[in-house]
Each structure stands twice: as structure tokens, then as C-alpha cells.
Amino acid sequence: MPSIVISFLQRAFVQGVPLLYGSTGEIITEKSGHLNLGIPGIMYVGAISSVIGSFIYESSVPAGADLNPILAIFIPVLCSLLGSLIMGLIYSFLTVTLRANQNVTGLALTTFGIGVGNFFGGSLIKITGSDVPSIALSKTSTIFRTSLPFADKLGWFGELFLSFGFLAYMSIIVALLAAHILKSTRVGLHLRAVGENPATADAAGINVFKYKYFATCIGSMIAGLGGLYYIMDYANGVWSNDGFGDRGWLAIALVIFSLWRPNWSILGSFIFGGLYVVYLFIKNTTLPQQELFKMAPYVVTIVILVLVSMKNKRENQPPAHLGIPYFREER
Amino acid sequence: MENKKHTKHEPLFHIVKRGQKKLVRSWVVRFTAILLAVVLSGLIAFMVARISPVKFFLTLVTGSFGSSRKIWKFLQSAAILLGISVAITPAFRMRFWNTGAEGQALVGGLAAAAVMQFCTNVPTVPLILLIVISGIAAGALWGLLPAVCKAKWNTNETLFTLMMNYIAIQITSFFVYTWDKSGHGNLGIINRKTKIGWLPSFFGNEYAIPIIFVLIITYGIFIYLSFRKHGYEISVVGESVNTARYVGINVTKVIIRTMVLSGALCGLMGALVVSGVDHTISRDTIGGQGFTAIMVSWMSGFNPFYMIFSSLLIIFLERGGAEVSTVLGLNASFSQIISGLIIFFIIGSEFFVNYKVVFNHRKRHAKVLKDAGKEES
Numbered sequence: 001m002p003s004i005v006i007s008f009l010q011r012a013f014v015q016g017v018p019l020l021y022g023s024t025g026e027i028i029t030e031k032s033g034h035l036n037l038g039i040p041g042i043m044y045v046g047a048i049s050s051v052i053g054s055f056i057y058e059s060s061v062p063a064g065a066d067l068n069p070i071l072a073i074f075i076p077v078l079c080s081l082l083g084s085l086i087m088g089l090i091y092s093f094l095t096v097t098l099r100a101n102q103n104v105t106g107l108a109l110t111t112f113g114i115g116v117g118n119f120f121g122g123s124l125i126k127i128t129g130s131d132v133p134s135i136a137l138s139k140t141s142t143i144f145r146t147s148l149p150f151a152d153k154l155g156w157f158g159e160l161f162l163s164f165g166f167l168a169y170m171s172i173i174v175a176l177l178a179a180h181i182l183k184s185t186r187v188g189l190h191l192r193a194v195g196e197n198p199a200t201a202d203a204a205g206i207n208v209f210k211y212k213y214f215a216t217c218i219g220s221m222i223a224g225l226g227g228l229y230y231i232m233d234y235a236n237g238v239w240s241n242d243g244f245g246d247r248g249w250l251a252i253a254l255v256i257f258s259l260w261r262p263n264w265s266i267l268g269s270f271i272f273g274g275l276y277v278v279y280l281f282i283k284n285t286t287l288p289q290q291e292l293f294k295m296a297p298y299v300v301t302i303v304i305l306v307l308v309s310m311k312n313k314r315e316n317q318p319p320a321h322l323g324i325p326y327f328r329e330e331r
Numbered sequence: 332m333e334n335k336k337h338t339k340h341e342p343l344f345h346i347v348k349r350g351q352k353k354l355v356r357s358w359v360v361r362f363t364a365i366l367l368a369v370v371l372s373g374l375i376a377f378m379v380a381r382i383s384p385v386k387f388f389l390t391l392v393t394g395s396f397g398s399s400r401k402i403w404k405f406l407q408s409a410a411i412l413l414g415i416s417v418a419i420t421p422a423f424r425m426r427f428w429n430t431g432a433e434g435q436a437l438v439g440g441l442a443a444a445a446v447m448q449f450c451t452n453v454p455t456v457p458l459i460l461l462i463v464i465s466g467i468a469a470g471a472l473w474g475l476l477p478a479v480c481k482a483k484w485n486t487n488e489t490l491f492t493l494m495m496n497y498i499a500i501q502i503t504s505f506f507v508y509t510w511d512k513s514g515h516g517n518l519g520i521i522n523r524k525t526k527i528g529w530l531p532s533f534f535g536n537e538y539a540i541p542i543i544f545v546l547i548i549t550y551g552i553f554i555y556l557s558f559r560k561h562g563y564e565i566s567v568v569g570e571s572v573n574t575a576r577y578v579g580i581n582v583t584k585v586i587i588r589t590m591v592l593s594g595a596l597c598g599l600m601g602a603l604v605v606s607g608v609d610h611t612i613s614r615d616t617i618g619g620q621g622f623t624a625i626m627v628s629w630m631s632g633f634n635p636f637y638m639i640f641s642s643l644l645i646i647f648l649e650r651g652g653a654e655v656s657t658v659l660g661l662n663a664s665f666s667q668i669i670s671g672l673i674i675f676f677i678i679g680s681e682f683f684v685n686y687k688v689v690f691n692h693r694k695r696h697a698k699v700l701k702d703a704g705k706e707e708s
Contacts, residue, residue, distance in 0.1 A: 035489065037430075094675065098682035103428055103489060104629045105678055107622045112671025115664045122662035241664075249497060256490055288508040295501035298494045305494070309486035318487055323428070329348065 006156050008274070008281050014164065014234055016273030018043070020171045021226030022251025023258065023265045024178050029219035030255060031182060032212045033195040033321040034095055037106025039223050040248020041113020042087045046224025047231045048117040049083025050076035051239045054140040054232075055124055072143045076232060077225075084224025087113060088217035096212045099325035110248070118241045125241075134240035141237025167229040172266055174222060179263035191215055195319030198326040208326060226251065250276070253301040259308065259316045272297045344690045357684045361630075364680030365644070368673040372652075375668070380659045387655060394654030395647045405650055407538040411604055413642040414545040415617075415624035417552050417635050418596030421589045422474075424556060424633050426569040427481065429590065431492025432597045433621025434499030435473040437614075439466035439598025440605040441503050444612035447521050447528035447605070448510065458528055462606050463599060470598015471591045473499065478590030482583040496621070500614045507613055520610045530607035541607040548596065553635040565589055597621070630677055648673055 022039055029036045036042075054076040061067055091109055094100045124135050145165045182188040193201040194211045202208045230247070231239055254272055258265035279285050279293035308316045369391075373384040395405040415432050422429040429435075442465040450458060473495055480486035511518050522528060533539035556562035564585050568575045575582050605612055627645060631637035652666025 037493075090675065094678055098679050099686075100678040100681060101629050103430060104626050105675075107430075107625060108671055108674040108678060111619070111622070111667055112675070115667025115671055118664035119662045119668055122664060126662075246497060249493070252490075253494060256487075286508075288505045291501050291504040291508055294504075295498050298497045298501075302491060302494050302498075305491055306480050306484065306486050309480065309484040312484070318490075322487075323489065327346075327348070329346075 004281065006160055008277070009160060010163070011277045011280075012270055012274035014168065014273070015276045016269030016271075017168045017171045018226035018230045018234065018247050019251045019254050019272050020175055020265060020269035021229060022223045022248060023254035023269065024171070024175045024262045025219040025221070025223030025226070026252055026255045027219075027258075027260055027262050027265065028178055028182075028191075028222065029216050030260065030322055031191050031195045031319055032215035033198060033319050033324065033326070034092075034212060034216055035102050035106065035323045036091055036109075036216065036219065037103060037252065038087065038091050038109025038113065039106075039220075039251055040244075040246070041110035041116075042084050042220050042223050043227040043230075043248045043251070044113045044117035044244055045087050045227070046080045046084040046221075047227030047244060048120050048239070049224070050080035050228045051124065051135060051137065051231055052120060053079030054137050054237075055135065058137060058139060067139050067143065069143050072140050076140060076144075076228060080224050080228040081221050084220045084227075085217055087224070088220025091220065092213045092216040095325065096209055096216070099327060102323050102325070114242075117244070121239050121241050124239070134238050134243075137232070137237035137239075139237075141232050141235075144232040145236070165229075165233045167225070167233055171225075171229065171269075174225075175262040175266050178222075179261060182262065192319070195321060198321055199328075202326075202328060212326075223251070250297055253297055256305050256308075256318075257301050259304075260318065271300075275300065344688050347687045347689055349685060349687050360680050360683050361677065364676040365673060368676035369648075371676075372669045372672055375672075376655060376659070376661075376665075379665075380661055382659055390655045390658050391648075391651035393658075394651035397654070401650075403536065403538050405646060406542055407608060408650070409643045409646040410538075410542040410545040411600060411608070412620050412624060412627060412646055413638055414548060414600040414603065415597055415620055416627040416631070416638045416642055417545075417549050418600060419593055419624055420552060420628050420633050420635060420638070421556060421562075421565055422593040423628055424562075424569050425565045425586065425589050427478075427586065427590060428489040429474070429477075429492050429593055430489050430622070430625060431473065431477065431495045431594075432624050433617050433619065434492070434496035435470040435594045435597035436601035436604070436617045436621055437496075437499045437503055438473050439470040439601030440612055440616050441499075441506060441601070442466050442469035442598070443528075443602035443605040444518075444521060445506070447610075451522065451525070451527045455527075455531075459530065459606070462528055462602055466598045466602025466605075467595045468598070470601065471595035473598070474590045474592075474594020475587065478587045478594075481590075482586040503612060503616075504614045518611050518613065521612075522610070528606055529610055530603070538608070541603045544603060544607075545600075548599075549635045549639065552596075556635070561585075561588070626674055626678075630681075645670070645674075 022043055025042075026036060026039050054072065057071060057075045058067065087109060091105060094105045095102050121135070125133055128135055144167065147164055148162050180188075182192065190201065190206045191211055193204070193206060194208050194215075198208045201211075226247070227244065230244055231237065235243060250272060254265055254268050257272070258268040275296040276294070278296070279290045282293075285293070369388070370384075373387045376382055376387045377384060394401070396402055415436055418435075419429050419432045443462045446458070446462045446465050450461060453461065477486070477488050477491040477495065480491060481488045507518050530537075530540045533543070556565065564575070564580050567578065567580060568582055568585050572582055575585070601617065604616060609616060623645060627638055627641045631641045649666060649670055652669040653663065655661070655669070656663050656665040
């Protein structure tokens with residue numbers, strides 16, 4: 001296989017992984033009827049929490065000594081999950097308990113999350129006093145990026161399938177698991193019922209609030225892992241402010257693209273990742289043209305959104321009560 | 332024994348929707364929330380930077396009122412935010428969640444910038460008109476696309492308009508890179524020397540015209556929504572599409588008309604920013620104001636007059652937060668954290684405006700049960 005094809009597929013895949021985490025999390029959230037536009041902010045927080053965690057751990061280890069690989073992975077993962085859980089709790093408290101407008105809350109959460117990310121990121125950069133505006137956690141990152149030892153001996157097969165860190169494979173497992181739970185378990189059925197019609201679900205004895213809270217918080221935590229992957233694996237442990245870019249919004253676009261199915265969003269994330277990097281592989285693109293190429297994922301999403309609504313097949317629609325707060329005493 | 336079991340299952344409180352919203356009480360609740368949020372951000376500033384809360388609050392105020400230039404800048408920023416908030420309100424009244432104000436305003440600004448760049452030999456008055464019209468047209472087009480799909484196929488408008496923002500941003504980026512010969516993706520001030528296509532100063536102040544413009548739009552939209560047939564139709568469609576159909580309102584027409592109006596006004600605001608304030612265009616020209624406007628409009632209960640107050644408040648906090656971070660040598664993103672916190676509090680306080688928490692007093696409940704028991708025996 002020509003090396004340019006391998007390199008394109010590889011880059012498309014690693015670009016897709018944060019989007020896959022983000023969209024899996026958002027699908028679970030949206031299935032409970034909550035459109036969480038705070039995903040970009042949550043992914044920032046997921047990333048910066050892990051950076052803070054591993055920064056503290058790396059500084060606590062004396063210079064020259066090796067990091068304990070288990071702790072080096074455990075601490076950032078835990079911090080990231082905790083950070084995004086707090087964001088999820090803020091969102092669900094405001095929208096589920098206080099029934100606030102979801103669009104407004106989500107957008108505020110994004111502002112807040114990006115603010116938190118850049119504030120702590122900027123402060124850490126200041127503490128390290130480095131010349132470049134970034135923090136490098138290369139030791140931790142090396143551990144996160146460890147791939148199977150025999151991967152490079154297997155030629156293109158190894159490069160294409162075995163050369164990634166564990167978080168990349170986990171994103172696929174999480175997506176498949178989410179797809180399975182949503183489609184073929186009782187919990188998934190209840191969750192979908194809550195998103196389609198909470199009043200009916202409530203009447204059937206499902207605890208609507210509990211499902212909404214759990215879906216939002218678990219969704220946020222999964223999305224936060226996207227931020228963790230981006231920093232620790234994709235970016236080699238280098239945090240720079242606003243480095244994460246608009247990937248959070250792409251994750252939300254991917255939810256529509258994959259028609260609210262986590263297993264489809266595995267393929268979708270790959271396509272989006274490909275669209276994101278394709279301009280690097282087309283010869284002689286000028287800077288303005290590259291800007292147009294970056295538009296592609298959004299255009300594709302709109303086309304899908306319109307086509308799906310034209311077809312109007314019931315199983316491809318957004319959850320019926322997406323974005324509508326539930327108040328039991330209101331009909 | 333049975334009594335005990337009953338009280339055990341009684342929740343501590345229940346929630347009742349308020350029938351009538353009293354204006355005074357609503358604002359008392361909101362003010363309390365804002366006050367709490369400011370105190371909390373003062374505490375955070377103290378924890379992060381060890382500055383006294385008094386200094387924090389004073390710095391917050393200097394951000395907007397420190398000098399006459401700051402006051403004008405404050406008023407101008409608030410005016411732009413107000414303009415965009417008012418612009419999206421017709422769509423919101425119709426429960427059409429237009430999250431695309433950012434993109435609609437940006438393409439408006441882009442169109443204005445294009446006219447400023449390439450129509451330099453047109454006389455001033457027609458040129459300004461051309462700028463305004465091109466901004467309006469671009470914004471209207473950006474609003475038209477999702478509206479047509481919503482009206483025809485019920486396409487989800489929140490997601491559609493959201494995606495349109497990023498298309499607008501990339502297109503702007505494309506043109507900025509194309510027009511900019513230096514290759515840095517930074518256009519610089521357009522017509523710096525000739526000032527062609529710049530909105531003129533009014534009584535010696537460059538920001539006066541945009542501010543007056545926005546106030547007129549605010550008044551106009553208030554009249555349009557509250558006292559015109561169109562405004563009534565918008566409200567009916569927002570309440571119930573089926574009712575609207577039943578009384579003979581052409582829903583498709585109302586949706587498209589309202590969204591085009593909304594997009595056009597956003598586009599106009601973009602043109603005002605480019606021609607009257609920034610005199611340049613970049614992907615960050617609107618800088619998230621399109622999203623903030625959604626909060627402003629919602630906070631004000633979709634009433635254009637309350638939006639004047641809300642946008643002043645939000646801009647006051649934003650500029651104050653920025654001032655705090657520069658004075659204290661904190662990272663500039665500190666102001667984002669503060670605005671985020673305050674908006675959370677305001678969002679949360681809406682609950683207490685709309686709903687009442689009623690505590691279930693066990694004693695009273697027990698008494699009721701006892702009385703009932705007496706009657707039985």
C-alpha cells in the first residue's frame with residue numbers, strides 16, 4: 001500500500017478519535033432529550049483537568065526518575081473524568097432540576113469551559129516560565145502513546161491498525177458499548193423513552209430525573225475523554241491555549257451525521273477526520289483554499305440534516321423532546 | 332403506624348408554576364442572583380490572586396467607567412450586543428431557536444467589508460447605503476436557508492443554524508486570506524487613510540451613529556412584535572403551530588418571513604460593526620456576541636426594552652472582568668470564567684422567577700391527617 005494512503009488513513013483516524021468521544025457522549029445526552037451545546041467547553045475542561053493532574057504528578061517525581069506508568073495514566077484519566085463530571089453536573093442541575101433553557105445553558109457552559117481551560121492553561125504556562133506559550137508533558141504522553149510492541153514489525157497492517165495508544169481503541173469500544181446499551185438493553189430503552197416523551201416514560205414508572213442526570217453526566221465524562229485523548233495522545237502532551245479549536249462543535253455535527261447512532265459515528269468520525277486533514281494531502285493548495293476545505297464537515301452535516309428531514313423516516317429523527325424541559329405538572 | 336409510613340413518602344418540597352409573574356419580584360430575584368455571582372467571583376479572585384474584594388469590585392467598575400473613552404466603548408459594545416439580541420428575538424418569539432446569529436452577523440460584516448474594499452469610487456451616501464443593503468442581504472440569505480428547510484421539511488433549526496456559523500467563519504477566513512496580500516490572514520484597517528465607507532462621526536463621536544441606529548431598531552422591533560399583525564402571527568405560531576393553521580395563518584410564510592427579518596437585522600449589525608466600529612473583518616469580528624445575544628434575549632423574556640438593561644449588564648461584567656485580569660496580571664480568560672459564572676446564576680434564577688418552591692410542612696400535614704381521623708370517628 002502506498003505510504004501516502006497509509007499516512008492519510010492514520011491521520012484521519014487520530015483526528016476522528018476526539019470527535020468520536022465527543023459525539024458518543026453527546027448522543028447519550030441527546031437521547032435523554034437534552035441538547036448539550038456545552039460539549040466544546042466540557043472537552044476543554046476534560047483536557048485541562050488531565051493536564052493539571054499530570055503536571056502535579058510529573059513535578060512531584062524527582063528529576064531523572066521514571067514515572068510510575070500506572071499512576072501516570074490513572075491520575076490524568078481520573079482528573080479528566082472528574083472535571084467533566086463537574087461540568088455535566090452544572091449542566092444537568094440547571095437544565096433538569098431548574099429547567100433552564102438548554103441552548104442558553106449549553107452556550108454558557110462552553111464559554112465557561114473554554115475560559116477555565118485557557119485560564120488554568122495560561123497560569124500553568126506562567127508557572128513553568130517557558131519561552132513558548134505551551135506546557136509539554138512529554139513523559140506522561142509517551143506512556144499514553146505506548147502501542148503494541150510488535151506493531152512496527154507488521155508493515156502497513158501494523159501501522160494502520162496497531163500503532164495507536166490505548167485511548168484510541170477505547171473510543172471505539174465505548175462507542176460500540178453505547179450503541180449496544182441504547183439499542184438492546186432495558187436501560188437503553190428507558191433512556192430513549194425519556195428522550196422521546198418524558199411524560200409517557202414517567203407514567204410508565206421510569207425515574208425521568210434520574211435518567212436525565214445520569215445520561216448527561218455520563219455523556220459529559222465520555223466527551224471529556226476526547227479532550228484527554230487530544231492532549232495526551234494526539235498533541236503529545238503539549239497544551240497550548242485554544243489548541244483544541246472547534247473540535248467540540250464538530251463532535252456535535254457528528255451526532256447529526258451519524259443519525260444518533262454511536263456505532264455509525266465510528267465511521268462518521270473517520271470521515272470527519274479525513275475531511276479535516278484532506279487539504280494536507282492535496283498538492284498545491286493555497287492558504288485560502290485550505291480555509292474552504294475546513295468548511296467541508298459542516299456542509300456535509302447540513303446536507304445530511306436536510307436529507308434526513310426530507311425523508312422523514314421515524315428512526316432517523318432527533319429524539320422528539322430534544323431541547324424541551326420536562327415539568328411533570330405541565331401538559 | 333400507617334401515618335408514619337405516609338409521612339416518609341412525602342417529599343420535602345414540591346414545585347409549583349407561578350401563575351402571574353410580578354415584575355418587581357422577578358427583578359429582585361435576578362438582582363440577588365447577580366449579586367451572589369459577583370460576590371462569588373470576588374471570592375474566586377481572592378483565592379486565585381489574593382486581592383481584597385473591595386479592590387476587585389472597584390476594578391470591575393473601572394473597566395466600563397474608568398475614562399470617557401471607556402464609557403463610549405462600553406456603550407458601543409452594549410449597543411452591538413443589544414442589536415444582535417433584538418435581531419434574533421422575532422425568531423425566538425416564534426420558538427425558532429436561531430443559534431446562528433454569529434454567522435448571520437459575520438456574513439453581513441463580510442459583505443460590508445467587500446463593498447468597502449472594492450467600491451472605493453462610489454460617493455459617500457450611496458456607498459453607506461450600499462454597505463447597509465449588502466449586509467442586510469447577506470444576513471437575510473443566511474437566515475433564509477434554515478427557514479426554508481424548517482418550513483418545508485421541519486429540519487431542526489438549532490442544529491442547522493449552528494452549523495451555518497462555522498460555514499460563515501470559514502468563508503470569512505477564505506476571503507480574508509484571499510484579500511490579504513501579506514499572507515498572515517490579517518486584513519488590517521480597511522481604507523485607513525481615505526476612510527471610505529466608514530460611518531461618519533456624529534457630534535464628534537464615532538460611536539454615536541451605531542448606538543442611535545441600534546436604539547431605533549430596538550424601538551422598531553418592539554412595535555413590530557407587540558402592536559403589529561405580523562408580531563401577533565409570530566406569537567401564535569410560537570404558541571402552537573396547529574392553532575396558527577386553524578385560524579388561517581400561513582405558517583410557512585410566517586416562518587420564512589420572520590427568519591429572513593431576523594437574519595437581515597443580524598447582517599445589518601455585522602455591517603455596522605465593520606463599517607462603524609472595527610473598520611476591518613476577521614473570523615473573530617463578531618467574537619461570540621452572536622451566542623451571548625441568545626442569553627441576553629432569553630434573560631429579558633424576549634422583550635426588547637429589557638434587553639437594553641441586560642446587554643448593558645453583560646457588557647459591564649465582560650469589560651470589568653477583562654479589566655480585573657489586566658490589572659491583576661491574571662490570564663485574560665479570567666473574564667470568561669466570571670461571565671460564565673454570572674450567566675449560570677442568572678440562568679438558575681429564572682427558575683425562581685417562573686416557579687415557586689413550596690415546602691411541605693410535616694406538622695401541618697400531620698394536623699390535617701389528625702383532623703380527618705377525628706371526623707371519621
